[in-house]
Ligand SMILES: Nc1nc2c(ncn2[C@@H]2O[C@H](COP(=O)(O)OP(=O)(O)O)[C@@H](O)[C@H]2O)c(=O)[nH]1
């Protein structure tokens with residue numbers, strides 16, 4: 001029987017660098033996880049491709065998928081819906097492939113209820129002032145929204161205890177290596193490697 005893959009969930013406050021770290025991880029050659037492409041009702045940004053960055057859906061389509069129970073989790077975030085399609089994730093896990101989700105905090109907590117065996121990683125900023133700087137330099141928010149995001153970010157940081165790991169995103173490369181090490185360690189904790197040695201002993 002194939003052992004199920006790991007469900008790896010990367011979450012954390014807006015602006016901490018989740019998208020940046022996720023893209024850096026998937027640009028590496030030695031990464032062996034599947035990325036679950038989310039569905040969203042937000043409009044594509046310049047350069048974004050349907051089916052690569054997101055599956056872009058209308059609100060009606062998204063709501064009908066909610067009714068059909070097609071999401072592991074979904075959340076409304078800054079006026080748009082975002083959700084993780086259940087079929088792709090289930091298919092990968094049952095084939096023994098590891099799946100990586102990069103989602104905001106409300107969604108991550110829903111996934112934890114459904115998949116408590118998942119590996120939940122909270123990406124944390126080196127400091128609140130650095131977080132504010134990142135949100136500001138990204139330039140997608142007005143001053144009012146930045147303060148709003150900071151208030152939400154503080155509430156989200158308080159939820160880090162619900163996670164298995166906290167990874168500081170001081171430097172992107174360091175954050176990526178920490179996450180990759182966590183996945184390796186989680187595999188060692190589970191049975192896959194033990195089974196390999198047990199089989200070796202049986203042959204002896
Ligand atoms: N709950 C949930 N959040 C998601 C999903 N996909 C992306 N997100 C989060 O939605 C937030 C907004 O993403 P996006 O519109 O791409 O803008 P960003 O703030 O530049 O990353 C980010 O925190 C993402 O991590 C999903 O499927 N479910």
Ligand SMILES: Nc1ncnc2c1ncn2[C@@H]1O[C@H](COP(=O)(O)OP(=O)(O)O)[C@@H](O)[C@H]1O
Nearest residue numbers: 014015016017018019020134138169170171172
């Ligand atoms: N380790 C880092 N050091 C400095 N800036 C970073 C780092 N990680 C991300 N950033 C910057 O912070 C901003 C927010 O990153 P982003 O990936 O959009 O965050 P999130 O997806 O969590 O909302 C971007 O301008 C990004 O370039």
